[in-house]
Amino acid sequence: MIDLLSVEDLSFSWGENEVLKGINFTIQPGEIVAILGVNGAGKSTLIKCLNRIIKMDSGSVEVFSKDLQSLNLIELSKLMSYVPQSVRTSFGIDVFEVVLLGRRPHISWRVSSRDQKIVSETLQFLSLEEFAFRRFDQLSGGERQRVIIAKAIAQDANLILMDEPTSDLDLKNQIGTMKRIAEMISQSQNKSALIAIHDINIAAKFADRILLMHDGKIVSNGTPSEVLTSKNIATVFGVTCQIIPVIERKADAHSY
C-alpha cells in the first residue's frame, strides 16, 4: 500500500535551538496517529513543517509519493487541512462562511451548490447547525475550535493535521468531536489524521498509532499499548504511573 504520508529525516531549528532532529515516520490511509510529548517537544513545529507553515531545514516529506516542496499551496491544501491551536479574528464572520473557507482550495469565485452542501453537511456532522449564522468571534473558545475542525473537514483533504484540537473542549465535546473525526476517517478509503495532543486518554482511545516525542525526536512509534508503557511515560513526562487497560476501547488502548 502506498503511504499517505512519508517523512524522512526531517530537521528544523529556531536559530541555534534544534527543535526537530531527524524525524522519520509514515502514515497509512485510514490511520489516526497521535503525537504525544511534553511542551516544547516539537509536536506543533512538526505539524507546521508538514503543512509548510514553517520551512523545514532538511529532510523530505511526501504525500502519496508527491514531494511536498513541489506542490503549490492550493495543491497542498487539497491534500492537507490543518486545525491550528486557536484562531482569532477581529472581524464578524458567520460560522457558515468560516467553514466555507475550507472549500477555498476548490473554489475559483462562485460557491457551487456542492460547496454549500458540503458545508451544511459538515456543520450537521459536528452538531454545529444552530451556530451556522452566528458570528464566529462571538462563540466560546470550544465552539470556535469545533468550527475550525468543521472547516478542516469541509476542505476534504486526505490528511487532516490537528494541533491540540480538543484543548478548549469540555469532556463531552472532546469525546464527541474525536468520535466524529474517527468516523470520518473510517468511512473514507484515503483519509488519515495526525493529531498533536496532550490528553493521553484521548490519544489511547482514538489513535491507531502514537508517536511519542521527546527533545525533538520520536522516541517511540507504535500502537497505544506498545507506546504507552510506564517506562516511556516516566522517561518522557517524568511521571511515575500505572497503566490500567480498558477493554472496550479502540485497538488495545489504555487508561490511567
Next chain:
Amino acid sequence: MALSDLSSQYIEKSKRHVLLIVLISILTLLFAVYSMGTGSSSNLGFWSTLKIILGLEEGSNVQNAIIWDLRFPRILMAIVGGTALATAGALMQGALGNPLVSPLTLGVASGAALGAALAIVLDWTIIEYPPGMTIVLNAFLFSLIVVFIIIQLGNMRSISPESYILVGIAITFISGAIVSTLQYFATDAQLSALAHWSFGSLSRPTIENAILVSMILVILLPTALVWAWDLNALSMGGEEFAISTGVDPVKTRKNILILSALMTSIVIAFTGLIGFVGLAAPHMSRIFVGNDFRKLIPCSAVLGSFLMLFADTVGRTLFAPVVIPVGIMLSVIGGPFFMYLLLKKSGGKF
C-alpha cells in the same frame, strides 16, 4: 435543521446583500443627479436636472455650464474618489487582519502631503511639467516613494502585518516632522495653500483629472475582486489559517497593499487628505453585508462613493456660498453616523 435549510439561508442572505449593494448604487446615482442640480449658484430641482443630463430638456447656457463644467467634475471625483478610498480601506483591513487600518495608515497620504508641502513651500518638485499640475504630481510621486517602501517590505519573507503598520506610522511621523518644519518657514500664503491641500477638497480636480482617475480605477477595481477569497482567508487573522487554505499570506498581502496604496495615492494627489471614508465605509459595509470580500469590496466601493458625494453636497450647500471641504464634512457627518452604527447596530463589534 435540514441540510437544504442551511444552504437556502445562505443563498437568501447572499441575495439580500447583493440587493442592498444594488440599492446603494441606485441611491448614489439618484443622489448624484440631485447633487448636480443643487448648489450655491443655482438650484434646478431633481427632474429638471435629470432631463438636462439625459438631453431631454434644453438647459440654458448658464445651467449647462454649472451642471457640466462646475459640478460634474467634482461629483465624478466624489464618486470615484470615494470608491477608491473605501475599497483601499477594505483591502488594507483585510490584508492586515486589522480593523483599525485605513488608507492613511501605511503612510501613503503622509508621503503625498510631504510632496505637496515641498512643492508649495519650497517650490521643489521632482517633475516641473505640466505647469499647474506640479503640486499634484509631486504629491503623487512622493506617495509612490511610500509604495516603493511597501514593495521593499513585502519582499522580506518574515514581514508581519504589524511591521507594515509600524513602518507606516514611522513614515507618518517623519513626513509630519518635515511638513511642520516647512510650515515654520512658510509665508502666510503658502501656509494657507498647504492648509487647504491638507483639508481634502473636491474643488481642485478638473474634469480631465476625474476622468483619468476613473479610467485607472476601472482597471484596478476588478483586480481587487480577484483577491476576494484570499482576503476572506487573510482576514481570519493569522498566517497559519491562510496557508492552510492555500493562500500565500506574504505574497498576497504585498500585492494587495501595493494595489490599495496605488488607489489611495492616485486620489489623494488630486484631492488632498481625505481619511475617514477609507476607515468608515468598509466597517459600515461589514454591518450591511458581512465580511465576505466578494460582497464587501463592491459594498465598500458604492458606500464610499455615496458617503463622499453626500458629504461634499452638504459641504457645498450648508453654508453656501462658503464651501466646506469634503474631508472635514466627511468626519463631521460620517463620524457620529459611524459611531451610531457601531454601537447600536453591531453591539460594538465589527
